[in-house]
Amino acid sequence: MTKGKFGKFGGQHIPEALKAPVAKLEAAYEKYINDADFIKELGELYSQYAGRPSVLYHARNMTADLGGAKIYLKREDLNHTGSHKINNVLGQALLAKKMGIKRLIAETGAGQHGVATATAATLLGMECEVYMGQEDIERQALNVYRMKLHGAKVHSVTAGTATLSDAVDAAIAAWCASDADTYYLLGSAVGPHPFPSMVRDFQAIIGREIRAQMLAAEGRLPDSVIACVGGGSNAIGTFYDFIGEQSVELVGCEAAGKGLNTTEHAAAISNGRVGIFHGMETYFVQDDAGGLAPVYSISAGLDYPGVGPEHAHLHDTGRARFVAITDDEAVAAFEYLARTEGIIPAIESAHAIAYVIKYAPSLPKDKIIVVTVSGRGDKDVESMARYRGQL
Ligand SMILES: *Cc1c(COP(=O)(O)O)cnc(C)c1O
Numbered sequence: 001m002t003k004g005k006f007g008k009f010g011g012q013h014i015p016e017a018l019k020a021p022v023a024k025l026e027a028a029y030e031k032y033i034n035d036a037d038f039i040k041e042l043g044e045l046y047s048q049y050a051g052r053p054s055v056l057y058h059a060r061n062m063t064a065d066l067g068g069a070k071i072y073l074k075r076e077d078l079n080h081t082g083s084h085k086i087n088n089v090l091g092q093a094l095l096a097k098k099m100g101i102k103r104l105i106a107e108t109g110a111g112q113h114g115v116a117t118a119t120a121a122t123l124l125g126m127e128c129e130v131y132m133g134q135e136d137i138e139r140q141a142l143n144v145y146r147m148k149l150h151g152a153k154v155h156s157v158t159a160g161t162a163t164l165s166d167a168v169d170a171a172i173a174a175w176c177a178s179d180a181d182t183y184y185l186l187g188s189a190v191g192p193h194p195f196p197s198m199v200r201d202f203q204a205i206i207g208r209e210i211r212a213q214m215l216a217a218e219g220r221l222p223d224s225v226i227a228c229v230g231g232g233s234n235a236i237g238t239f240y241d242f243i244g245e246q247s248v249e250l251v252g253c254e255a256a257g258k259g260l261n262t263t264e265h266a267a268a269i270s271n272g273r274v275g276i277f278h279g280m281e282t283y284f285v286q287d288d289a290g291g292l293a294p295v296y297s298i299s300a301g302l303d304y305p306g307v308g309p310e311h312a313h314l315h316d317t318g319r320a321r322f323v324a325i326t327d328d329e330a331v332a333a334f335e336y337l338a339r340t341e342g343i344i345p346a347i348e349s350a351h352a353i354a355y356v357i358k359y360a361p362s363l364p365k366d367k368i369i370v371v372t373v374s375g376r377g378d379k380d381v382e383s384m385a386r387y388r389g390q391l
Contacts, residue, residue: 004193010309017176056213069363082377084115084234091202093120094185103127109164109299113187118150125361128152131171133162148154156242187229189308191301192279203237223248227372228351232308234374255297256324266295268307270324298327301348329354346375
């Protein structure tokens with residue numbers, strides 16, 4: 001089976017009950033992704049509602065301070081709802097609408113994807129139900145309230161560690177049990193085909209804009225594009241337009257949590273093994289018995305045990321390289337960007353900033369780096385203050 005494969009990774013590892021809904025989704029995706037009316041409608045949602053194109057900002061202070069490569073920030077934090085997630089949810093919600101479906105279900109960890117899905121459901125006049133681990137519901141009460149504010153129903157998941165990975169299982173089970181009027185809106189470039197390709201296609205707007213904005217600003221392509229990697233959607237969206245450009249280096253930043261030599265990290269490529277879960281073959285953080293291991297990161301958005309299959313392939317072929325950033329490095333980068341540029345990044349995005357802080361000084365001044373700021377850090381301010389003992 002080569003469908004939805006990236007080298008040996010990806011595929012469509014699904015139970016019998018999902019064969020029909022997944023086949024229907026695949027057909028709709030293939031029909032609409034190149035449909036001129038669909039593209040036009042989605043483009044209008046991006047520009048009128050999400051606020052695209054997002055700014056490509058020349059970070060002069062950071063560039064001067066680090067003393068190496070010239071640094072640009074791709075400001076996905078400026079999008080409506082505060083992250084890149086809106087690119088994917090608007091695309092998939094519009095696709096669901098075209099399919100005549102009126103009910104969206106979604107999984108969420110920290111609640112960011114749940115909020116974005118609830119937002120898109122409201123906009124397009126659909127119902128929304130979100131599956132969320134009980135542990136996360138308690139930790140992220142504000143996002144639970146935001147989802148409810150948009151009229152979404154939040155289901156508590158108590159299985160396993162009651163976090164994101166269990167919420168994915170619960171959402172897939174709910175999709176299996178549901179009727180044809182339910183669309184599963186997956187939040188990252190993971191899961192069975194067509195999700196990894198479809199989510200990538202909706203996030204690829206990030207890299208296409210970077211290309212155009214960089215050509216306008218510098219008259220050439222960047223030397224490196226860098227993004228944080230949870231499931232990998234903002235990273236593959238950043239990379240995709242440049243995969244065929246061998247002069248552009250692609251760097252993904254995973255969460256090393258308390259260190260790769262501990263069990264408290266979420267670095268699937270740097271410290272995981274190939275396995276099959278959540279409908280796909282890719283790298284996962286696993287326990288000795290070959291099950292999914294509990295993962296940890298200070299950043300809830302990177303706290304997922306797997307990684308999108310296209311990243312696994314980019315890693316194995318050497319086209320992209322992946323580095324791991326610890327909590328401490330990410331928190332320092334969170335504070336650094338706030339102080340040097342007056343921009344508070346999401347703690348997820350701070351993992352990519354942290355790598356730039358280490359990497360840029362090693363490059364000559366005529367090199368250009370673009371780093372994607374996947375989201376804004378308002379949601380993280382309280383926990384960062386607590387991390388520093390200031391609350
Ligand atoms: C969800 C999230 C991520 C991680 O998801 P990817 O699919 O890896 O992009 C990163 N940054 C922010 C701000 C997020 O909300």
